[in-house]
Amino acid sequence: MTTTKTIPSVIILGAGVSGIFAAKALKEAGINDVTVLEGRADVIGGRLHKAEFPPGSGRYVEIGGNWIEGLGNKGDENPVMPLAQKYNMVYTATDFTNTTYRGQDGSSDQTIFKERLEVFTNMFDSVCTIAEERTKKDLLDVSLRTAYRIAGWNPDNELDNSIEWNSFDYEQAETPDVSSFEYTADLKTFTNFGEDSDFIADQRGYQHIVEEEAKALGLGYGSDRLLLNKVVTEIVWAEGTSATDSAMSLQLDLPIEKQSRVTVKCKDGSSYTADYVICSFSLGVLQNHDVKFTPTLPSWKLQAINQFHMATYTKIFIAFPHKFWPDETEFIWYGADRRGEYSNWHNLEAKAYKPYFPHDHVLLCTVTDQVAFRIERQSDKATQKEMMAVLRNMYGQDIPEPIAILVPRWNHDPLFRGTFSN
Structure with missing residues (x-):
């Protein structure tokens, strides 16, 4: 039958x-x-969601996912890359090390910055090795902050805070204090697919x-x-x-x-x-x-x-009538008084991105976690005022007022309530 x-x-x-x-x-x-x-x-x-910016320009930016992270490693291919190639998506390589550091007084001593960044990088490499050993031994997990302290990293100034935030929170959207040592010390995306990332600049949108x-x-x-x-x-x-x-x-x-x-x-x-x-x-x-x-x-x-955390990763776009910042690097790291407050500025006027944003003078500032929650609750006007105070700290009082600002609110969107889980 x-x-x-x-x-x-x-x-x-x-x-x-x-x-x-x-x-x-x-x-x-x-x-x-x-x-x-x-x-x-x-x-x-x-x-994966695009938005027109500046308004009325007919040009689009990604307010959600923006990168293909990990492009291939040891024969393993990130499954997103074949899809991007299949649909002839426009993207460009991102160099996260192409960075200028600026303090609250506008100072830009790159020698000291690079020295401290090297200290952090070496510390993090040792932490990754320890994490692998602990995992093999099936030891009880601890926070990443605990591992940092064991490895001798104790940030106590604006420079160290900026380096730590930009090296960890900028990717994970939450602090080392609440993050797993075992699962975040060695991020599997980059372990499996390599450390390179491509920035989606396609006007059709990543979507x-x-x-x-x-x-x-x-x-x-x-x-x-x-x-x-x-x-x-x-x-x-x-x-x-x-x-x-x-x-x-x-x-x-x-x-x-x-x-x-x-x-x-x-x-x-x-x-x-x-x-x-x-x-x-x-x-x-x-x-x-x-x-x-x-x-x-x-x-x-x-x-x-x-038992998991839903993090919030907010990308704020701000446009100006002309470029006033002298930095040509892809990123500008700011030594904020309060950790993570407008600490990362992505320069869309940099050489890698200018072909895709030819008529705009746009900076992309990323905030996360409690700073992102606070900014979502206030008006765009208040956020703009705070951002301009930071930019004037870095570049002087004579810089122009912006012509537009875009502040996504993923945490307050009832269809999302955040961006991704830590």
Whole structure:
């Protein structure tokens, strides 16, 4: 007797990278009855998201993901790179060591800066070696701050704070104090794929990759299987089942009639039912209980969701009528009085980027963690005033007022509640 296998129906929640590539994996497994619900009203791509800047210029910057990190190492290729090449994305190499340091008084003694940077770099190399040894011995994890202290690094001035913040927080979006020694001392992306990174400068936006992959799956804009402006409020399993039951039935490949149906309810009053639901919400959304699960998720899953940190990484763009800063390096590190406050300025007038921003005089300043949270809560006008105070410390009182500023607010966006997990 031949048994006909029923193809299950699946709803994917979220049309970012995770959601669209989940759809791709399902299609490769022969599952084509897939519908994607996206909370945004007009665009997919998740935190790959472009914005016009300066306003009215017709030119775009990335307010979310911006780099292909790790371009290949020992034969291993970052899976993002073939996609960028497939769609002829425009990108340029970033040299994070091409940096000028400036103190609060505008001083720019690069000799002392390079000496202290070398001290930090050597310390960090030794910490990475220690982390590998501890992992092999299965020793109890500690904070990265603990490791720094053991290795003799104790920052006590603005220069050291700037070096530490730019060397760690700028990548991880949180401090060494709350970060795992074992998992952040030696970042796996760069270990696996190399230390080089490419900056996406494509005017179609980094999101173009996701849009094209979705289109190839029949999930492009206008498709009846991609539903926009669907903000999920509740996910309901059939009575007497749980998240664990549904997940196990999928893993064990049980017949469809033995599986429970799942209903997704949306803010606009609509609801959708399928055999399975894949939830690609950010960790921040799950931690903020923006979506109700009925019945509730099991305790082990709630613990896993809540034990991680959802960090905030905010890229502030500020444009001027002309270039006034003399520095030609790709980055300018600032010795802030308060650690991490406007400590990294990405010079989009530098040689590597100027071909892609030919008519703009733009600086990109990155803030993270508590500074980012504070800035999200205040007005753009207040943020601009603070940034100008820093720039005048570095370059004098006669610099021009900006013509535009762009301050993303990922932490306050109910569809994200942050940028990425530490």
